[in-house]
Structure formats: structure tokens, C-alpha cells
Amino acid sequence: MKQSFEDHVATIAATQETPAGPAAPRRMTLNMGPQHPSTHGVLRIVIELEGETIMKAEPDIGFLHTGIEKQCEAINWAQVVTLTDRVDYLSNLANNLVYALTVEKLLQLEIPPKAQWLRVMLVELDRLNSHLVWLGTHALDIGAMSMFFYCFREREDVLRIKEMFSGQRMMTSYIRPGGVALEPPRGWEKALGKFIRQFPSKVDEYENLLDSNPIWKIRTQGVGFISIEDMLDLGVTGPMIRAAGIPLDVRKTEPYSSYEKFDFKVATRTENDVYARYRVRLEEMRQSAGIIMQAMAGMPEGAFQADAPHVVLPDREKMKTQMEALIYHFKIVTEGFRVPAGEAYQAVESPRGEIAYYIVSDGTSKPYRVHMRTPSFANLMALPPLLEGTLIADSIASLGSMDFVLGDTDR
Amino acid sequence: MSDFSHPAILETQQALGETTLIADPAQIVDLCRHLKENEKFIRLSSITAVDWHPAEPRFEVVYHLHSIEPIRRVRVKCRVSGTNPEIDSVYSVWRAADWYEREMFDMFGIGFRNHPNLVRILMPLDWEGHPLRKDYPVHGYKYGYAKE
Numbered sequence: 001m002k003q004s005f006e007d008h009v010a011t012i013a014a015t016q017e018t019p020a021g022p023a024a025p026r027r028m029t030l031n032m033g034p035q036h037p038s039t040h041g042v043l044r045i046v047i048e049l050e051g052e053t054i055m056k057a058e059p060d061i062g063f064l065h066t067g068i069e070k071q072c073e074a075i076n077w078a079q080v081v082t083l084t085d086r087v088d089y090l091s092n093l094a095n096n097l098v099y100a101l102t103v104e105k106l107l108q109l110e111i112p113p114k115a116q117w118l119r120v121m122l123v124e125l126d127r128l129n130s131h132l133v134w135l136g137t138h139a140l141d142i143g144a145m146s147m148f149f150y151c152f153r154e155r156e157d158v159l160r161i162k163e164m165f166s167g168q169r170m171m172t173s174y175i176r177p178g179g180v181a182l183e184p185p186r187g188w189e190k191a192l193g194k195f196i197r198q199f200p201s202k203v204d205e206y207e208n209l210l211d212s213n214p215i216w217k218i219r220t221q222g223v224g225f226i227s228i229e230d231m232l233d234l235g236v237t238g239p240m241i242r243a244a245g246i247p248l249d250v251r252k253t254e255p256y257s258s259y260e261k262f263d264f265k266v267a268t269r270t271e272n273d274v275y276a277r278y279r280v281r282l283e284e285m286r287q288s289a290g291i292i293m294q295a296m297a298g299m300p301e302g303a304f305q306a307d308a309p310h311v312v313l314p315d316r317e318k319m320k321t322q323m324e325a326l327i328y329h330f331k332i333v334t335e336g337f338r339v340p341a342g343e344a345y346q347a348v349e350s351p352r353g354e355i356a357y358y359i360v361s362d363g364t365s366k367p368y369r370v371h372m373r374t375p376s377f378a379n380l381m382a383l384p385p386l387l388e389g390t391l392i393a394d395s396i397a398s399l400g401s402m403d404f405v406l407g408d409t410d411r
Numbered sequence: 412m413s414d415f416s417h418p419a420i421l422e423t424q425q426a427l428g429e430t431t432l433i434a435d436p437a438q439i440v441d442l443c444r445h446l447k448e449n450e451k452f453i454r455l456s457s458i459t460a461v462d463w464h465p466a467e468p469r470f471e472v473v474y475h476l477h478s479i480e481p482i483r484r485v486r487v488k489c490r491v492s493g494t495n496p497e498i499d500s501v502y503s504v505w506r507a508a509d510w511y512e513r514e515m516f517d518m519f520g521i522g523f524r525n526h527p528n529l530v531r532i533l534m535p536l537d538w539e540g541h542p543l544r545k546d547y548p549v550h551g552y553k554y555g556y557a558k559e
Contacts, residue, residue, distance in 0.1 A: 062532060065533040070547075070549060073549075074549045106427070108427075230506075232454060233506045234507050235455055235505070235507035248479060253479075253482045254482060345429060345475055347484075356456060356457065358457070358473065360461055369459075371457070371473075373459075373475070380510075381507060381509060381510050410533055
């Protein structure tokens, strides 16, 4: 329908008329993201402002939804490992581990100590990787640019070690149901030992760089408060809740993969602000380095995969001489291994918090349902209480301190 | 550990070291409030659903609860019919239910009564169908890779 010119002018004039009476405080709606450097991915936040105060913040997620849970139902149990890598792309080994543990729970598999020690060691190495990326980008957001270069220097070493073990820098798929993918490579102890011995001094270096910077302290201390009740009610986990003084860490409370045999402390602070979250993560890096050193020193001898020929691919040499090995290989590669019907829920402490998989099997060689309880999804629910009532300039520091990964949120 | 008593609990199962309570969907809010206040399950770890298409009742809504002191977990399950699937929202018990219930609404088409803002969360608002249902093809309806 075509509007006449007069009508058109009248409509415009109607919208431009100022309302009578005293002017109400004007609210401005600000659209932050989905393409915004400090949202660390494709997160959109609709912010309503009065002046510079955030009155309402509403996160909008789903831009990185790739249907991983649906795809898991279409492929076999072994193939799902490659998808779990891509859920949280900064801590893929934690995702590999929680998937492997859940499937092993359903299969009721015993994992040899060497595989468990290797898992703990590499998952902690991945925690360093994730915290280093977090510290670098978070400091960059707040304006401490050189931190980024320092952190990525060490992260490069971590990625090289991951590549040494698995052949991949990021999407490693190294931890699989039944153990780990490969025997550790020759010379791994030398490479990892060299890195981990000098790592604590690097953490001291970060601490010196940031804590002697008054701008860093002003921008982080007393910023980004959220009450403990809110956090528990909203399901927040990880360094966020530990920075509020609650020592909630799955590694300690429900140990998995032999964590009870390692000596480490759960880092907590009580200030419950952006600065406390930074201190908690720094302390976690030191504790992780300690765990890696313990794992290296006490690495048990023996097999790196479970003795379960129906699940684990046979040794190449055995396939040439043993009929059974060849049959198992054919069955696992063509059909995939079967998992008894049932359901299992397993939680693991990822660098971001509690990550848990709920897996339902109907007894076939494909999962019936894989649900991923990811920490970023739950932590992001705490975004409105975290931002509302604060200044827009502080929102970047608050956002960064949550350390979410959008792949982890949207799956 | 597993002696929870509440009229809404129809059955208690133990498997693989995990406790599952099968509950009456009509009394789910009562049960959740009871578990939170009397059994100290102060954290809702997650809510999810399983589609048993074409069986009836078709959906299982699964709640994973976590208590910090003492440390324990429990799973609560409700079976919901496939025709017009609906269940009461537990948002009034734990606010963490907000996004999980929206996700279930988005992915399975399960309605949550009394939810404050029941709209799609991961898929676009104008999306048709519910992707995690078993009768929804893996590649979706819009893009038919089979024809190419």
C-alpha cells in the first residue's frame, strides 16, 4: 500500500513531537556485540543505560550454536571424542576427560594408573593454557597490553607440548574412552620438565607486572560484585564462586581420575570482585604446576590403555599375528563398540567450573543422548546481577572476569 | 543415603553409584522445594530431557541436583507425554532453571508452566521445529544434503 506524501510527513511529525510534562530519565538501549572484541566470542548483550549506569543487561546467546548434542546421536561412541574437543576450545582435554569418564562409567572399565596420571597431568596443563589465555585477554581488555605477549609466550610452550603428545596443538582428542590415544612420545619428560620448572617464576612475573600497576588495581578492586546467594542460586561454579570464599572444586569434593592422590590446595579468596578472581586464577596456575610436577615424578609404569579389547583399538603388531585382535579391530572400526544400556552423570572441574556430561545409552554403538552441562552456560546466567547497577566502564572488567567461552555456552 | 521420602516420589533406582528418583510431574515443584529445603540440595546442576520417540510417555525431563554439605548428587526424572508436553517450571525454587528450561523448550518443545520468559534461547526466534527431538533429521528440514 502506497502512502501519500502528506500522510508520510504527518507520521514523521507525530514521532518527533516532544511529550508534555517533566522529562522522564531517558533510557538508552545499547547493543553490545555479537561482534565486540571484549565479549570474547559472539555474545550479544542488550544493555539499558541511564546515564552511565547499567539498569538492565540481557545476554543473548546462540550465535555459535552448532548442534553438537544432536550430532553426537548420529555418530558412534569413539567419534564423539572429536566433537567434545570443539565444545570448549580452550580446555579441550577437560571435555575429552569428562566424556571418557562418563563412557567408562557406563562400560564399568578400570583405567590403568599410568593413563590416569597422564590424564591428570595433561588436564592440568590445559588449565594453564586456559588461564593464560584468560589472563592475557582480560588484561588486554583493561588496558595492560604487554600481559598479552607474556601470557601467549608461555601458552605457545603449552601448545607445543600438547602437539608433542597428540600431534595437534588444540583439537587433541588425546583422552579417549579406555585410556589415552598414544604412548607418550620420547623425550616428553625433558620438554615438559623444562617448561614446568621455570613456570612458577613466570607466574611471579605476571603478578609483579600487574600488582605493581595502580591502574590495574583501581580497575579491578571492588568491581564486579555478585552475592553468594545469587551465585549458588544461579548455578555459578569455578573460580567465580571460589573468589567469593566457597571452596567448591570437584577435584577435591568428588575426586575422579586419582585426584585424591595428588597434593594441592583449592585457591579461595573472600573479596568476591574482579581482583579476587584474578588472584584465584593465579594461585590455581601455581597449584596446577605443582600437580604436573607430582604427576611427572610419580608417573607409574605399565599400560596406557585399559585391558578391554572390545573398546580399545588393538596394537598394530598384534593385528598381524593374532586373529582375535584383527576381528576386534574390524568390529571397532566398522561398527564401533557397544555400550550397555543405562545412564550416567559425571562432573569434572574444568578451568571455568563444573563441567558434567549426562549420557544415556540404549545398548547400541551410538549414544542415545549426550547432554553437556557446561560451566560457561550456567555462569552466563549470572551476567544480569553482575552488571546491573554498575557503570558501563566497569562492565568490560566484570565480563572478562567471568571467563566464558562461547563455544562452551552454545554447544 | 537414598531414603528420600516424599509423596511425589514414585520409584527410587540405584545404578552405577547414582540415585535416580522417578517423580510425579504434577508435584515436581513441591518435591524440588522439599529436596532443596530439607535435604540441602541447594544447587541445581542442570536440567535436560530425553526423547524416547515413539514410546509413550515420550519425554523424560531430568534434573540433576547437587548438595555441597554433605557432598552428594541426585537425579530426579519426570515422564511427560508426547502430546502437548508440559510441566511446571522450577524457576521459583532455583533461578538456575531459567536458561535450562528455555533450552528444553527450544530443543524439545516442552512447555514449562509459570516460567517468566519462555522463549527460544539457542535457535533463532523464528525457527520451526525442535532440533533435539528424535524425529527431527540431523541435517534439518531446510537444507537437504541428500538431494545434492
